[in-house]
Amino acid sequence: MRRALAASAFIAPALAHELTSFGESGGQANFARLVAFTLAFLLVLLLTAFLGYRRTKSRGGGEVVWAIFPTVVVAVVGAMILMAALNFQPVGGARLKVEITGQRYWWAVRYPEREIVTAGELWVPVGERVELRATSRDVFYSLSIPGLGVKIDAVPGQTTRAWFTAKKAGIYGGRETEYVGPSTDKMRLRVFAIPQGDYQRLVTAIQNYAGPQPEGSAQRGEALFLARCAGCHTVRGTPARGATGPDLSLFRIRTTFGSGVWPNREDFLATWIANAPGMKPGVHMPAFPDLSPEDIQGLIAYLKTLGPTGVDLSRYGRLP
Numbered sequence: 023m024r025r026a027l028a029a030s031a032f033i034a035p036a037l038a039h040e041l042t043s044f045g046e047s048g049g050q051a052n053f054a055r056l057v058a059f060t061l062a063f064l065l066v067l068l069l070t071a072f073l074g075y076r077r078t079k080s081r082g083g084g085e086v087v088w089a090i091f092p093t094v095v096v097a098v099v100g101a102m103i104l105m106a107a108l109n110f111q112p113v114g115g116a117r118l119k120v121e122i123t124g125q126r127y128w129w130a131v132r133y134p135e136r137e138i139v140t141a142g143e144l145w146v147p148v149g150e151r152v153e154l155r156a157t158s159r160d161v162f163y164s165l166s167i168p169g170l171g172v173k174i175d176a177v178p179g180q181t182t183r184a185w186f187t188a189k190k191a192g193i194y195g196g197r198e199t200e201y202v203g204p205s206t207d208k209m210r211l212r213v214f215a216i217p218q219g220d221y222q223r224l225v226t227a228i229q230n231y232a233g234p235q236p237e238g239s240a241q242r243g244e245a246l247f248l249a250r251c252a253g254c255h256t257v258r259g260t261p262a263r264g265a266t267g268p269d270l271s272l273f274r275i276r277t278t279f280g281s282g283v284w285p286n287r288e289d290f291l292a293t294w295i296a297n298a299p300g301m302k303p304g305v306h307m308p309a310f311p312d313l314s315p316e317d318i319q320g321l322i323a324y325l326k327t328l329g330p331t332g333v334d335l336s337r338y339g340r341l342p
């Protein structure tokens with residue numbers, strides 16, 4: 023019995039390294055482990071104290087038990103600290119780099135080595151180490167992606183870095199955690215962790231895509247877009263070169279818009295184009311009350327031609 027207790031006291035710290043926030047599994051699972059570990063540790067402490075008390079009462083020799091008891095406690099806590107220290111993620115060593123730029127109220131996303139530009143959604147391969155580089159165009163931001171153990175500040179004029187590896191395929195949600203204005207809660211980032219093969223296909227599809235080829239009502243939409251929207255939005259392969267709003271070159275493959283908030287669906291888009299500030303107070307996109315429903319349908323038809331075909335990111339999971 024005593025041996026089993028002693029053994030458990032030394033095995034417990036080995037579990038403890040999973041509990042720190044430095045690991046990459048993060049989130050809910052950690053909380054369950056933390057509770058289980060705390061209960062187990064408490065049980066060991068109480069049992070040791072109880073056995074010590076009984077032994078003192080029956081045979082004397084309590085000094086020995088009371089010497090062992092604090093020694094074990096100190097050893098266990100020491101081991102936990104050591105495990106946590108060893109579990110610090112080393113910096114560097116990432117092949118894939120992604121730059122994110124915070125601005126009112128969205129995240130621009132750029133892959134410097136691949137010249138891929140998007141917004142609000144970030145695509146990474148499962149199991150590969152990624153270097154996230156953050157900066158800001160206006161105020162201080164602080165992005166938290168609990169599922170990946172990422173908490174990163176974005177500061178104007180500086181680049182901050184964080185490293186992560188998504189171990190499982192799926193969508194990891196990120197949120198702005200500092201108050202930056204009335205739409206703070208609508209500034210999100212979704213990280214899609216995509217199986218390696220699919221990821222390579224996605225990158226190839228994006229790199230082979232030359233630009234939109236609108237037909238029918240989308241052509242009307244394109245003319246309208248170049249006249250009314252191109253001052254703020256870029257579309258690769260067209261004269262649209264604006265930089266106030268997100269680059270829309272790959273808009274078709276996005277599952278969400280408005281910085282990971284609304285599903286990329288016609289009904290939400292129609293409301294957005296007519297009155298973006300109504301959906302996201304404080305946004306730097308004006309309302310367009312003069313556009314007719316046909317104008318808006320044309321613009322949506324055009325938006326649906328932007329990006330490579332045959333890509334479906336929604337199958338990697340959904341976030342509420």
Ligand code: HEC
Nearest residue numbers: 126127128141250251254266267268279280281306307321
């Ligand atoms: C004055 C600049 C400006 C103009 C003009 C403008 N937009 Fe925007 N647009 C923005 C900004 C800024 C955002 C980012 C809003 C956010 O998510 O916080 C945005 C976001 C969007 C989005 C969502 C993109 C994403 O990545 O989430 C779409 C779609 C869009 N605009 C379409 C249009 C269309 C269509 C027009 C023309 C009718 C237009 N915009 C005109 C600034 C502008």
